[in-house]
Amino acid sequence: MDKIKFVKADIADRKAVFELFETENPDVVVNFAAESHVDRSIENPEVFLVTNILGTQVLMDACRKYGIQRYHQVSTDEVYGDLPLDRPDLFFTEETPIHTSSPYSASKASADLLVQAYNRTFGLPATISRCSNNYGPYHFPEKLIPLMIANALNNKSLPVYGNGLNVRDWLYVEDHCKAIDLIIHKGKVGEVYNIGGHNEKTNIDIVKTILKILDKPESLITYVTDRKGHDMRYAIDPTKIHTELGWLPETMFADGIVKTVNWYLENKSWWEKIISGEYTKYYEEMYGNREELK
Numbered sequence: 001m002d003k004i005k006f007v008k009a010d011i012a013d014r015k016a017v018f019e020l021f022e023t024e025n026p027d028v029v030v031n032f033a034a035e036s037h038v039d040r041s042i043e044n045p046e047v048f049l050v051t052n053i054l055g056t057q058v059l060m061d062a063c064r065k066y067g068i069q070r071y072h073q074v075s076t077d078e079v080y081g082d083l084p085l086d087r088p089d090l091f092f093t094e095e096t097p098i099h100t101s102s103p104y105s106a107s108k109a110s111a112d113l114l115v116q117a118y119n120r121t122f123g124l125p126a127t128i129s130r131c132s133n134n135y136g137p138y139h140f141p142e143k144l145i146p147l148m149i150a151n152a153l154n155n156k157s158l159p160v161y162g163n164g165l166n167v168r169d170w171l172y173v174e175d176h177c178k179a180i181d182l183i184i185h186k187g188k189v190g191e192v193y194n195i196g197g198h199n200e201k202t203n204i205d206i207v208k209t210i211l212k213i214l215d216k217p218e219s220l221i222t223y224v225t226d227r228k229g230h231d232m233r234y235a236i237d238p239t240k241i242h243t244e245l246g247w248l249p250e251t252m253f254a255d256g257i258v259k260t261v262n263w264y265l266e267n268k269s270w271w272e273k274i275i276s277g278e279y280t281k282y283y284e285e286m287y288g289n290r291e292e293l294k
């Protein structure tokens with residue numbers, strides 16, 4: 001822990017970022033900072049453009065000014081759009097065209113293009129990774145898995161969008177971090193690496209698995225109005241990072257989901273504090289008016 005220094009600042013705040021670079025003089029910058037929740041981007045796109053696009057620009061400008069060994073952009077599989085459910089043979093490769101659906105994914109794709117432009121135009125030593133859905137400890141309660149765990153523990157209804165058959169490709173967060181570490185140390189500058197573990201599940205399967213682990217009834221499940229522009233299926237082809245850098249995921253979903261549920265059981269104070277404050281207003285706005293589907 002002594003090696004970690006936490007500084008709270010906005011990456012779009014040029015003055016604060018430049019001051020930080022001046023005092024800390026970093027060798028490597030990994031941009032994990034993002035507005036990341038699709039539903040919030042549908043309600044209010046602007047903050048997504050500011051943080052995800054302009055914030056990326058500020059960080060890269062600081063890297064150019066102060067010098068850097070590596071800039072790494074943490075991106076997402078959502079920049080590739082979605083895949084149809086009836087074509088299980090299709091996967092996103094690094095060559096799949098960018099084709100975004102939500103203001104969130106459009107902002108992440110814009111940032112990726114900007115990173116590639118800074119690499120080519122200014123020679124910024126940059127890499128990009130595009131990962132599938134993460135899960136694990138400290139996942140903010142607005143996202144599917146932590147939201148369903150918290151609601152189930154509070155015996156609240158579990159709001160499944162549409163028919164629950166949308167597919168996501170889940171990766172344990174530590175496997176994602178290990179992949180990023182490998183890219184920083186061994187990845188080739190200018191390259192994009194997809195990260196995913198061939199672990200596709202429908203949303204309804206995920207929700208039922210959580211209920212089973214917690215020994216809660218399926219009657220808590222409520223089907224509600226679908227997300228606007230809801231992507232059907234994400235599925236990553238991780239061949240490049242596997243063959244070039246030797247990365248493979250280590251945590252099986254069956255183990256990772258049990259570890260995650262246990263973490264939420266053991267760290268109730270962390271998430272209860274979050275869902276009792278400002279978040280109550282968010283929850284009401286996001287779910288209060290969603291019609292229940294029969």
Ligand code: TDX
Binds near residue numbers: 203
């Ligand atoms: O209450 C819910 N009910 C529901 O059915 C929520 C919050 C979600 N869902 C569905 C929507 C998605 O199909 O579950 C799926 C997963 O939803 P999210 O957790 O919001 O994730 P997703 O939209 O897939 O995006 C995530 O993965 C890619 C991250 O939030 C992004 O930041 C990342 O880039």
